[in-house]
Amino acid sequence: MSPSQTGVELRSLVCRYGAVEAVRSMNLAIAPGEFFTLLGPSGCGKSTTLQAIGGFAPPSGGRILVGGEDITHLPPARRPTNYVFQNYALFPHMSVAENVEYGLKRRKVPAAERRARVSAELRRVGMQDFAARRPAQLSGGQQQRVALARALVNRPAVLLLDEPLSALDFLMRKQLREELKAIQRDVGTTTVFVTHDQSEALSMSDRIAVMNAGRIEQIGTPDEIYERPQTRFVAEFIGSANLLPGRIADGGSIVLDAGTTVRLADAPAPEGSRCLLMVRPEHMRLAEAGGLAATFAKCTYVGDHHEISATLADGGTVTLRQQARPALDPGAPCRIAFDETKAHVIPAS
Template identity: 55%
Template sequence: MTPVTTTTTTTAAGPATGLAPAVRLDDVCKRYGDSHAVRDLSLDIAPGEFFSLLGPSGCGKTTSLRMIGGFTDPSDGAILLGGKDVTALPPNKRDVNTVFQSYALFDHLSVSDNVAFGLKRRGVDRAGIRERVAMMLERVQLTELADRKPTTLSGGQRQRVALARALVNRPQVLLLDEPLAALDLKLRRQMQVELKQIQREIGITFVFVTHDQDEALTMSDRMAVLNDGRMQQCGTPEDVYERPANSFVASFMGTSNMVPGTYRDGAVVMDEGPALPVGPRQGIAENSRVNLAIRPEKIWLSDLAPGMARVTGVVRETVYSGPTTTYLIELTPGVTVSVLEQNTDRSRMEDRWSGGEDVEVGWLPEHCLVLN
């Protein structure tokens, strides 16, 4: 597989729809003095797409979202919504709404009045407000709570109120700034499914900011991974997880074992170990230093098949996690890989490897990546 290097001038195009992109960022930069928060960001987000901006703290994802919403002015570049240049327009002149992490609800107003707030400001007639609020509360399953105050609601219910208030205005684009971060794990996973279902039913473009890789993989049609203000890769969840563009994306998106070595004659030669066959890799120079990236779930501990790359190591730790068991295996001094096995009926407790045991691990060459 050829590693992909994302350049700063390439636009990450969305799916072909025949329509103007719902959002286009054209070489957008944001500087604070000599520091760049966002560098030369170019991407297209298609109408009706659930698009995530993903990365660690300080990578530029929230700044990018704020520039789309008009809350932060770009230092350079252009922002287009539906083909219209809105770079110089204030937030109230852009056809977008935002759901913040804090939800920003009015505690003195009822649920229905919170949802109706934007419609009243736009001068929608009372009958229209009642109809649209009722429809939106039904869609987010809050009809029975219409007269309650936000302070009496659970975190998930408050999140739904904020979502309904944003969607009732029928924006072209909905911006979501880590809206699930304050929820506990079980509720967050439930809301991930519900939020994606609502987005599909309504068909509005969602631009979702998160630092949670699992959240982005679960919800996104496509995602952009940012680091240090630059876009590292843009693609579908499967593309980004299975075919990371570089070592940062491979390590940030879940767990990826990195085995250092030298690429030579279609193999990665470990510094103090065997040559691991990987086959010809376009773009990888002979005798260059590389990382061999392999996901824990792609490594086998038993029933190794012919043609696998094989290496012997020592089990250093066994971690039981209910559905899975993770083994930490030292291949050579300083090089330890994690191996994930499903706890099926055949993987009983007494069958697990113990610390200190020698084991042979293997993986298929097509399941690994060679990264400069």
């Protein structure tokens, strides 16, 4: 199968562990060459889904197709996939080059071709000068690069990445996620990436599936997921969200419990139904007039901005961000305004 022409499809996929249904009738189509992320909290079923695609978690129901071919019951070694585990799973007694070459040897690739492909992949991940070292002599970031080279050297139709950056420090994670995305674009391999880190998902993905309790809550591009969440769970899991309760009024306006009316172009029907107006903290600001009446609660300095909390008339709390520290004491009255073009309505339930 050509990686540039190979997509992944899950049809009513179910995975059970005893009485626990880890993945619940999942339907998903991943486009050829796409960098697709399964994002969600621990225990939501994202790693189980990835393991099912790789052949390490036998499905209890449904089908798995790669490039249109049903691979549901194939063992891992016969699937057109390669799996990069969270702990890298490098062989400690082998050198870097031997680790990368291992899969090619099992496939009985001729020696000259093996050497050429190993050399090319080590150059691709910047590890050509470490070919003779053992994994114990490498940093975590270097081991991650070797694990990636070992997967790519087999030219998989689908690359499966199970939280490969989670064990690294912040700066190394940031560096390697940029490198990983660049390598994926260069190779063109369809990639399924599992993470619980929102910043990784938003910065690396072509599309994201947000999972919760074995189900997909929403699939979309990073900006769709962040700016237009479809459920309360997605709104609260992705970044920070102010959720202002209210109801749909006539003409597409939202009457907020906190005491103001907002008119939105995309306000849903039916009229009179309860809803939540989502506004991200970066789209709220302290104002001299208008907006929502509030009581200033606290201001926290977090490095590149100040995070401000205020209590609204209905008892709800909102958070906003700004560069300057406000000249307000806790308990002081204030007004909160926000950019209505950046607000988004989601169901109350």
